[in-house]
Amino acid sequence: MPTLFYEIFNKEVKLTPETLEKLKEELTQLFEELKKEDNIDNIKVLRNKLAHLLQEKPEKLEKKEKKNIKKLEKILSKIDDYLKEKIEKKDQLKFVDVVKTIEKQYKPYDSIPEAKKDKYKPSSVKIDTFEYEKEKIELQVELLKLQKHIKEKWEKLLIIFEWRDAAWKWGTIKRFREYLNPRWAGVVALDKPTEEERTQWYFQRYVKHLPSAREIKFFDRSWYNRAWVEPVMWFVTKKEYERFLKDVTNFEKMLIASGIKLIKFYFSVSKEEQARRFESRKTNPLKQFKLSPIDQYSQQLWDKYTLAEYRNFSVTHTKDSPWIIIDSNDKKKARLNAIKYVLRQFDYPEKISDSKLKLDKELIYDWEEKVKILKQEIDTEKDLFE
DSSP: OOHHHHHHHTTSSOOOHHHHHHHHHHHHHHHHHHHHHTOHHHHHHHHHHHHHHHHTOOSSOOHHHHHHHHHHHHHHHHHHHHHHHHHHHHHOOOOOOHHHHHHHHTOOGGGSOGGGGGGOOOOOOOHHHHHHHHHHHHHHHHHHHHHHHHHHTTOEEEEEEEEOTTSOHHHHHHHHHTTSOGGGEEEEOOOSOOHHHHTSOTTHHHHTTSOOTTOEEEEESOGGGGTTHHHHTTOSOHHHHHHHHHHHHHHHHHHHHTTEEEEEEEEEOOHHHHHHHHHHHHHOTTTGGGOOTTHHHHTTTHHHHHHHHHHHHHHHOOSSSOEEEEEOSSHHHHHHHHHHHHHHTOOOTTOOOGGGGOOOTTTEEEHHHHHHHHHHHSOTTSOTTO
16 A cells, blocks of 8 residues: 555644645545555555544634545545445346256156266156155245344244154154254253153153243153043053143143244044055164054054044143144145245245245144044044053
8 A cells, every 4th residue: 555545544644635635645546556466455455544534623624624525535436436336236136046956857768968978877756755855945945045044033933743653753853953953943852751850740841841932942742641642551640640731731721821932733644654664664774763562552652642642732722822633644735835824924024925934734734624534533532541
């Protein structure tokens, strides 16, 4: 940078009409040179030094000095305009079209130039898989927008996942979290209570895992273990079960009053589909870990689980904390509808159109519809603890 500029900035030279005139010429020349080099960093330095100099201008100035000060202010304004334009251009990033990346992965073999075909292997993919991958990745982008919104607004989101055994619940959680920042999107999957936890207030061990501001928490099972698994498998007394049904709605009211957005999913599956998936787990080494000792009783206790569903939905579904039941016989459609439902609960910047978040009414429905179905399947007057 010109020596005179440093001298004046360091107060080694007084601002006289002569030095101001010379400074104006040197700054104009320097600014032009830096623009040609696209030297943004030094232009920022130049801008800051000039702004600092103008802040310390004398209160009393001669007419000619005022005129030259105005010229310097014009140079500062030009520098500011230039930097603003550069920053705006830099911010106008061209984002990757994630849907097109999926389309490239499933490129038709016939469309590949002959010279490049030796780099590819012909394969077949079901059309519904191709469409599913495209829609899934688009919704996952929306989840990232939602996470950003929740962080910026200091909101709290809790999503509970309950399910019939083999309802593909974990696969849905995985798709929710796949691209989210894990620091702000945690999964809570508690093991059976310890001896100490059995002596505590029932909800106590869940409370410490609730989301703080800016967080999303996914509960892989929840306090609703007491609503169906525990009574069906005789892990709880009738008195404890009935106490839970009385307490849980008040507990959830407190969570909502504290600012937590609560979403309760229940993934349903038909008895026939459940049996098929259990059989698959027995023979697939990658899925055997999913087969628990309790699973072998699920088919035998199907009606009892159904009765537990009926009792739970009848009591714990409220206006502020409704149950959203999802038919997961088709796991891919179930996942997409679950994500869409969550996205529909929020208004966030650059949200996609409502038409792309339309729910499949044949797969996702509320507890009233589910209760009507359950009434046809079981004797609702039967004692769950018989």
